[in-house]
Amino acid sequence: MVAIGVLFGLASGAVAYFIPWLPDSASEEAKTIDAVYWMVAIICAIIFALVAAVSIYAGWRFRAAPDDEEDGAPIHGHTGIEITWTAIPAALVTAMSVFSGLALADIEDIPDKHRTIQVTAQQFAWSFTYEDLDRTTGELVLKEDEPVELLLNAKDVIHAFWVPEFRMKQDAVPGIETKVVVTPTKPGTYDVICTELCGLGHAVMRARARVLPAAEYEAWLAGEPGGGGGGEATGGGGGEADGKAIFTSAEPSACSTCHTLADAGSTVEIGPNLDNVLEGKDEDFIRESIVDPDAEIAEGFQPGVMPKDYGDRLSDEELDTLVKYLLEATGG
Numbered sequence: 001m002v003a004i005g006v007l008f009g010l011a012s013g014a015v016a017y018f019i020p021w022l023p024d025s026a027s028e029e030a031k032t033i034d035a036v037y038w039m040v041a042i043i044c045a046i047i048f049a050l051v052a053a054v055s056i057y058a059g060w061r062f063r064a065a066p067d068d069e070e071d072g073a074p075i076h077g078h079t080g081i082e083i084t085w086t087a088i089p090a091a092l093v094t095a096m097s098v099f100s101g102l103a104l105a106d107i108e109d110i111p112d113k114h115r116t117i118q119v120t121a122q123q124f125a126w127s128f129t130y131e132d133l134d135r136t137t138g139e140l141v142l143k144e145d146e147p148v149e150l151l152l153n154a155k156d157v158i159h160a161f162w163v164p165e166f167r168m169k170q171d172a173v174p175g176i177e178t179k180v181v182v183t184p185t186k187p188g189t190y191d192v193i194c195t196e197l198c199g200l201g202h203a204v205m206r207a208r209a210r211v212l213p214a215a216e217y218e219a220w221l222a223g224e225p226g227g228g229g230g231g232e233a234t235g236g237g238g239g240e241a242d243g244k245a246i247f248t249s250a251e252p253s254a255c256s257t258c259h260t261l262a263d264a265g266s267t268v269e270i271g272p273n274l275d276n277v278l279e280g281k282d283e284d285f286i287r288e289s290i291v292d293p294d295a296e297i298a299e300g301f302q303p304g305v306m307p308k309d310y311g312d313r314l315s316d317e318e319l320d321t322l323v324k325y326l327l328e329a330t331g332g
């Protein structure tokens, strides 16, 4: 029995150890969450080995002979074993709760000195507003080793914010503000994923999170996009914007978070590639595609994904500028 138990223990240990189950770990919080995960996984592996050993041994050792028609011995309870199989799981579950509780307190705790970013979710895009910078972007830009508090809001239905490499996941709910604390530790580009079924475009509701080393972050603060493609914008600045700026800015349009357009340097392919679908089209078609996106659907795409409120979000002037820009950029 001991041999079977050791065998199963080693087998599940090998499966756990040699297969990379978790995504990259890129935040302070990820370490804590992974520690809880592995603690629970180890407890499960031990229990699995124990149960497998007892069941396989009992199945083999106490199997009835083919001609044995006798009933088994009538056994009514065993106080010692019952106390054992109640006490051990109770102790394990309590240990897991305490460990998880401490981990939760740890990852939700944020130092006084941190940055606060407003995260807005809507069908089907993310936008990020840096409170102290008066800047809104379509991608989340973070500084390595700087704790940030992300305050989540939703404009329409429930969405959920998740960056697998940061581990932290939280719902964005209309009408209330939820929060996520993250201290990114590894420069790189990660996916921001919506993990709450929020409509037709749920599967494509993604953005990028870019973690920059301190020096590059300072450069980004100073206004250089620092190698990022789309989503750069100044928030609420007013004034006269050119068409490309409207196309790439997070508010009010955020076109570049979904569409490829060579002229604007965007390469995202969530929605139709504008270099293809707008090629040779006239002004009226482009205008209609923006204000009434379901009027004509590009091949391979579904209606109801692109928001229908761009006619309201953009002022008449902005809409005209955007249409004119798209007309020129796609050679219409």
Ligand code: CUA
Pocket (backbone or CB within 6 Å): 121, 122, 123, 124, 158, 159, 160, 194, 195, 196, 197, 198, 199, 201, 202, 203, 205
């Ligand atoms: Cu937003 Cu799913």
